[in-house]
Amino acid sequence: MSNYILEMNNISKIYGNGVVANSNVSFNLKKGEIHSLVGENGSGKTTLMKILFGMEAPSRGEIILNGKQVQFSDSKEAIKNGIGMVHQHFMLVESFSVAQNIVLGMEMKKRLFVNEEKSIQFTEALSKKYNLIVDPKEITKKLPVGVKQKVEILKALARGAEILILDEPTAVLAPQETEQLFKELMHLKAQGHTIVFISHKIPEIKLISDRITVIRSGKTVGTYNASDVSEKEISNFIMGCEMDISIKKNAHHYSTNKISVDHITYKDQEQVQLLKEINFGVKGGMIFGIAGVQGNGQVELIDMLTRRMPIQNGDISFNGQTIKEDTIAQIRKREVGYIPEDRLDQGVAVKESISDNMISNQIYSEDFCKHGLLNFKKISAFVNRNISDYEIRCMGQTQPIGMLSGGNMQKVVVARECENNPQILIAEQPTRGVDIGAAHIIHKKIIELRDQGCAVLLVSADLNEILKLSDVIAVMYEGEIVAYYDHTEGLNEEQLGIHMLGIERHTPEQIAKAVNRDE
Amino acid sequence: MNREKSFNIIRTLFSMVAAILVAFIIIVMVSKNPFESIQIFLLKPLTSKRYIGNIIEAAIPLIFSGLSISLLFRTGLFNLGGEGVFYFSGIIGSILAIWLKLPPILLPLACFTASAIAGTAVMLVPGILRAKYNANEMVTSLMMNSIVLGIGSYILNNILRDPSVANLVSYKYNSDALLPVILKGTRVHAGFLIALLCAALVYVYIYKTRSGYEIRVTGTNPKFAQYSGINVTKVIIMVHVLAGAIAGVGGMVECLGLHRRFEWTGLPGYGFDGCMIAMLANNNPFGVVGASLFVGYLRVGADLVNRSADVPTEMIAILQSLIILLISAEKLLKKYRQRWIEKDVKEVNHEVAS
Numbered sequence: 001m002s003n004y005i006l007e008m009n010n011i012s013k014i015y016g017n018g019v020v021a022n023s024n025v026s027f028n029l030k031k032g033e034i035h036s037l038v039g040e041n042g043s044g045k046t047t048l049m050k051i052l053f054g055m056e057a058p059s060r061g062e063i064i065l066n067g068k069q070v071q072f073s074d075s076k077e078a079i080k081n082g083i084g085m086v087h088q089h090f091m092l093v094e095s096f097s098v099a100q101n102i103v104l105g106m107e108m109k110k111r112l113f114v115n116e117e118k119s120i121q122f123t124e125a126l127s128k129k130y131n132l133i134v135d136p137k138e139i140t141k142k143l144p145v146g147v148k149q150k151v152e153i154l155k156a157l158a159r160g161a162e163i164l165i166l167d168e169p170t171a172v173l174a175p176q177e178t179e180q181l182f183k184e185l186m187h188l189k190a191q192g193h194t195i196v197f198i199s200h201k202i203p204e205i206k207l208i209s210d211r212i213t214v215i216r217s218g219k220t221v222g223t224y225n226a227s228d229v230s231e232k233e234i235s236n237f238i239m240g241c242e243m244d245i246s247i248k249k250n251a252h253h254y255s256t257n258k259i260s261v262d263h264i265t266y267k268d269q270e271q272v273q274l275l276k277e278i279n280f281g282v283k284g285g286m287i288f289g290i291a292g293v294q295g296n297g298q299v300e301l302i303d304m305l306t307r308r309m310p311i312q313n314g315d316i317s318f319n320g321q322t323i324k325e326d327t328i329a330q331i332r333k334r335e336v337g338y339i340p341e342d343r344l345d346q347g348v349a350v351k352e353s354i355s356d357n358m359i360s361n362q363i364y365s366e367d368f369c370k371h372g373l374l375n376f377k378k379i380s381a382f383v384n385r386n387i388s389d390y391e392i393r394c395m396g397q398t399q400p401i402g403m404l405s406g407g408n409m410q411k412v413v414v415a416r417e418c419e420n421n422p423q424i425l426i427a428e429q430p431t432r433g434v435d436i437g438a439a440h441i442i443h444k445k446i447i448e449l450r451d452q453g454c455a456v457l458l459v460s461a462d463l464n465e466i467l468k469l470s471d472v473i474a475v476m477y478e479g480e481i482v483a484y485y486d487h488t489e490g491l492n493e494e495q496l497g498i499h500m501l502g503i504e505r506h507t508p509e510q511i512a513k514a515v516n517r518d519e
Numbered sequence: 520m521n522r523e524k525s526f527n528i529i530r531t532l533f534s535m536v537a538a539i540l541v542a543f544i545i546i547v548m549v550s551k552n553p554f555e556s557i558q559i560f561l562l563k564p565l566t567s568k569r570y571i572g573n574i575i576e577a578a579i580p581l582i583f584s585g586l587s588i589s590l591l592f593r594t595g596l597f598n599l600g601g602e603g604v605f606y607f608s609g610i611i612g613s614i615l616a617i618w619l620k621l622p623p624i625l626l627p628l629a630c631f632t633a634s635a636i637a638g639t640a641v642m643l644v645p646g647i648l649r650a651k652y653n654a655n656e657m658v659t660s661l662m663m664n665s666i667v668l669g670i671g672s673y674i675l676n677n678i679l680r681d682p683s684v685a686n687l688v689s690y691k692y693n694s695d696a697l698l699p700v701i702l703k704g705t706r707v708h709a710g711f712l713i714a715l716l717c718a719a720l721v722y723v724y725i726y727k728t729r730s731g732y733e734i735r736v737t738g739t740n741p742k743f744a745q746y747s748g749i750n751v752t753k754v755i756i757m758v759h760v761l762a763g764a765i766a767g768v769g770g771m772v773e774c775l776g777l778h779r780r781f782e783w784t785g786l787p788g789y790g791f792d793g794c795m796i797a798m799l800a801n802n803n804p805f806g807v808v809g810a811s812l813f814v815g816y817l818r819v820g821a822d823l824v825n826r827s828a829d830v831p832t833e834m835i836a837i838l839q840s841l842i843i844l845l846i847s848a849e850k851l852l853k854k855y856r857q858r859w860i861e862k863d864v865k866e867v868n869h870e871v872a873s
Contacts, residue, residue, distance in 0.1 A: 014857070059857075308746075332748035346746040349739035360736060360747035369729045376727075 004028040011061035021047035023218045034195045036205040039215035040435040045198050049165050053085045054078035084156025085165040090148050092140050099123040099136035102155050131187045146177040165196040175497035182208050202231050216240050252471050255284035257518050258455035263314035266300050274300050275479045281516035282455040289470030290459045291496050297479035298459050306338050307331050337422035341429045347413045350402030355383045357401045358416045386415040407438030414442050425456045463493045474514050475499035484514040527801050534845035538838050545834050556828040564819040572705025577815035582714040583769020584793030585807035586721050587762040593802045594738040594758045600660030601766045602790025604641045607667040608634035608767035609774045613781040616696040623695045631768050638767020639760050646759025650752040689781035698776040710772035722804040795843050
């Protein structure tokens with residue numbers, strides 16, 4: 001008998017659009033270990049775990065749990081068999097209390113009614129047992145991300161999860177919160193739970209794991225004891241070669257102020273203040289980074305900048321002209337590029353061709369469209385040039401974009417937004433969910449634009465990205481700018497983390513520097 | 520051609536064949552001479568010039584309504600108003616065809632213009648309601664069908680009705696308005712050429728123009744369209760205008776091509792046929808022509824079986840509904856598709872490896 005509680009042997013998964021997510025992947029778990037599953041974004045980690053959790057059916061391969069071959073037709077069965085998963089995007093009912101979320105679907109009854117009292121007791125006991133401290137009565141919506149994550153973990157444990165899958169749990173956390181999470185995970189491990197930890201941050205992986213399985217483009221590279229491999233080695237396994245991903249950045253040459261945000265405040269329909277007195281400016285030739293844990297007002301701010309939401313209070317101007325009355329089309333005419341956070345939601349039309357997806361913001365230009373007729377000769381030359389410049393791996397420009405991998409799809413989006421000489425670029429998580437190679441190209445292009453004098457506003461939850469690209473950095477916390485650095489030398493993730501959690505604030509005078517007014 | 524497209528074609532063909540097989544089963548059940556009936560159903564429509572003419576003749580209105588509906592479907596709008604547009608624009612155009620005095624070619628053109636405007640006006644109601652107030656176009660277009668039927672009946676009864684005839688029909692059209700027969704020995708009229716021209720224009724419009732691009736993008740992902748600076752409200756209204764104009768011309772073509780008077784006393788049914796055609800054609804303009812001819816063929820076959828054997832024409836309604844059911848079942852043949860894709864992927868990998 002093997003000493004594994006779980007074995008996944010030769011798993012293959014081919015999606016309906018022809019994407020091979022896994023091919024002959026093998027993965028196993030020993031009881032009571034923390035096992036990291038690492039690989040670039042899009043390498044097939046999440047798919048493998050979705051198969052284990054019953055969300056996807058494998059095209060081939062077997063799963064052996066506690067010595068018995070199993071086949072889950074849905075997550076319910078996986079849960080019954082002691083597997084729990086915390087997704088990257090939380091699956092909580094926001095308007096419910098913590099206790100209600102935890103007992104959802106297994107409510108304790110008092111005759112016909114739900115026994116709230118008992119749910120709360122149950123949650124408290126569970127919370128104590130695992131040392132994951134939450135307030136059972138608090139409404140979930142009001143909780144910070146880190147606590148929501150605890151609720152998710154508790155939810156899985158409440159359903160008897162022996163094997164707990166955490167999909168990129170640290171992506172949404174500040175460094176200090178990550179530290180806290182790791183303590184809690186060690187505690188869970190001590191109580192005999194087995195944890196699958198999915199991540200692509202190498203230092204974390206090295207720190208927390210007992211063993212590591214590396215996946216590269218859908219195939220297993222190998223499984224290693226964490227103590228036997230160095231960070232450098234892990235990184236090479238992930239990428240398949242030694243790759244220089246450092247980026248050369250020339251000294252900055254700021255020109256005039258191109259984006260200026262004045263006294264922006266915003267209250268949502270429930271009168272919750274989501275933005276408070278936001279003031280900042282971005283000059284030509286500057287990359288202005290906005291760091292912050294997701295959900296601290298960044299989305300609302302960007303929605304206003306791109307005119308998808310009315311400006312309630314205050315003003316925003318591009319090149320000195322207010323955009324308050326603009327439509328999205330008018331914003332586009334002001335030579336603004338915008339890389340959206342969620343490419344599938346608004347960045348592409350998946351059924352249309354690569355070519356169609358690369359020109360959507362230029363169909364009103366004389367170049368591509370005269371007298372209402374599209375100029376295919378020029379379009380095709382433009383698209384082909386970008387396909388080779390951005391190294392977009394595809395079968396040609398007429399291929400539907402939905403068939404590309406996430407990284408290549410994102411390259412199409414970035415090419416579209418960057419290659420029509422924008423004066424202003426708003427980049428929202430430009431490399432989320434793309435592989436390192438694609439991220440590298442995207443970063444290079446953003447810096448190229450800055451060197452050409454474009455004003456770049458970069459909003460990202462990835463601190464590494466923020467530090468690597470930005471000339472100046474502001475940190476947002478609860479709808480406010482709480483810190484501003486007019487240079488990035490000597491700045492590190494921990495320092496930004498302190499601001500991201502609202503622990504430390506800069507003085508109003510320091511924050512006021514973010515305005516970057518022309519002298 | 521990419522995999523997705525070829526798969527769609529295979530699925531469509533599969534649905535057609537499956538529908539014909541069901542027709543066989545029905546024929547076997549009700550007919551005393553099943554083999555002879557099947558033969559008549561399948562082969563007889565193709566045996567003479569006259570029957571082939573009948574097929575084309577039946578296809579003409581289907582092409583118009585198919586084109587109209589496919590534009591709407593492509594934009595993600597489920598509008599069933601083609602029905603009312605066909606009827607109403609036919610009536611409005613008929614007014615000109617009866618009383619207007621113009622030379623031969625100009626008169627039908629005037630009628631088409633009037634019917635196109637009438638069709639546009641009818642379609643604009645659900646279009647504007649959708650674009651401005653987000654009212655569900657399916658509901659509003661169905662309501663519009665009833666409304667225009669009411670208005671049309673009123674006009675027919677009180678203005679156009681020829682009292683010297685027992686049936687409820689209009690006065691005779693001015694003979695200069697009628698469309699000429701283009702194929703001797705059949706009733707195939709110039710409307711067929713207009714239909715083909717329309718299909719070609721729609722094709723160019725959809726794939727070669729900016730406005731068509733806006734429609735395609737809005738149809739696949741309206742959020743993306745909006746984000747790119749496309750005025751989605753404008754696109755929705757534009758599509759309704761075009762769909763209304765095409766269906767409007769279609770209504771008039773049918774009246775001037777086949778009839779001597781306005782004869783519809785109820786909704787003619789072409790609007791719903793258009794939905795089936797658009798689905799069969801996967802919203803492709805040339806596909807619409809093919810699908811219309813196919814449905815025309817089925818109808819002529821059914822008609823012949825009905826006349827020369829003992830199978831009722833109602834069978835054809837069952838057939839058509841079945842085709843729609845099969846085509847709209849997106850997951851039909853899913854297993855086959857998955858296997859196909861896996862094989863495809865393996866081949867690609869093999870090529871890369873070698």
